[in-house]
Amino acid sequence: MENLSNLDYASYLKGWIRTVPNWPSEGVMFRDITPLLQNPKTFRMLIDIFVHRYMGERIDMVAGLDARGFIIGSVLAYELNVGFVPIRKKGKLPFTTVAEEYELEYGNATVEMHTDAVKPGDRVVLIDDLIATGGTMMAGYKLLQRLGAEVVETAGIIELPELGGGDLMRELNIPLFTVCSFDGH
Numbered sequence: 001m002e003n004l005s006n007l008d009y010a011s012y013l014k015g016w017i018r019t020v021p022n023w024p025s026e027g028v029m030f031r032d033i034t035p036l037l038q039n040p041k042t043f044r045m046l047i048d049i050f051v052h053r054y055m056g057e058r059i060d061m062v063a064g065l066d067a068r069g070f071i072i073g074s075v076l077a078y079e080l081n082v083g084f085v086p087i088r089k090k091g092k093l094p095f096t097t098v099a100e101e102y103e104l105e106y107g108n109a110t111v112e113m114h115t116d117a118v119k120p121g122d123r124v125v126l127i128d129d130l131i132a133t134g135g136t137m138m139a140g141y142k143l144l145q146r147l148g149a150e151v152v153e154t155a156g157i158i159e160l161p162e163l164g165g166g167d168l169m170r171e172l173n174i175p176l177f178t179v180c181s182f183d184g185h
Contacts, residue, residue, distance in 0.1 A: 009045060014180040016042045017158065031158050031182055033068060033129050047072070049179055050127070050155065051079045057152060060122040061085055065140050066092070066111065068129035072157065076127065085117040085124070087140045100142050102135035111139050113147075120148025130158040131178060134165025141174060153177055 016036040023030040036042050050072065063085040064073025070086055077084035090099060090110040097112040118124060126140050137154050144151050152175070159166045159178040169176040 009049060010180045013042055013046055013049075013157075014182075017180075017182075019182075029182075031130060031160075033157060036157075037071065046157065046179065047075050047079060050076050053155075053177065054080055054125055054152075058123055059125055059152060061118055061124045061149070063087055063113070063118075063124050063126045063140060063144060065126070065128040065136050069127050072129065073125075073127045076125070085113060087111050087113045087126075087143060098143055098146055100139040100146075102139035103133065104135055109136070111136065111143065113140075113143050115147065118144060118147050118149040122149045123152050124149045125153055125155060126151050127155045129156060130160065131156045131165040131169070131176065132160045132163040134163075134168040137165065137169065137176075138174075151175075158182060 013036060016039060018032040018035050020030040020032050022028065036046060059080055059082050061083045062073045062077035064070045066088045074084045088111065090112055093112055093114055096115045098115050099110050099112045101108065101110045124144055126144060128137055131137055141151055141154060154169060154174055155177045157179050159181040161181055162183060166176055
């Protein structure tokens with residue numbers, strides 16, 4: 001049996017994240033969370049970190065960014081007994097939407113959410129797997145604010161400090177929590 005009593009959870013979970021060089025394009029070091037999700041112990045540990053962080057807070061909704069934010073966000077919403085809101089890539093939602101365009105580290109994109117997804121005053125945790133340039137997270141944050149929600153905190157599994165997204169969020173006084181970080185792109 002593995003002794004987890006003095007475990008550094010962030011380092012342990014980070015060890016389960018695979019780095020895939022040159023994907024999706026040359027020079028990008030893709031941080032793949034699928035090994036972390038495939039192992040029941042590490043998946044539970046990851047979710048528990050977020051659950052324990054927010055269980056004492058008044059949270060009305062968890063919003064997850066397309067697509068890996070859906071995995072973490074929906075499980076977190078379930079565990080907190082609150083609703084889940086998907087923030088999707090453009091053209092994927094069937095009802096009236098509000099949209100926000102942003103820059104990626106390797107291109108441009110647009111995210112959308114339903115106009116009735118949150119109500120003014122809803123307290124929301126916005127979650128994704130990774131904070132790189134901060135573009136996707138910032139776009140989701142702006143959408144939630146536009147609909148009157150209060151973003152209690154933005155959250156992710158991984159921060160890539162060299163790409164500046166975490167610093168951007170902090171400079172704008174947007175609360176950010178990440179479990180671990182990786183140097184390099």
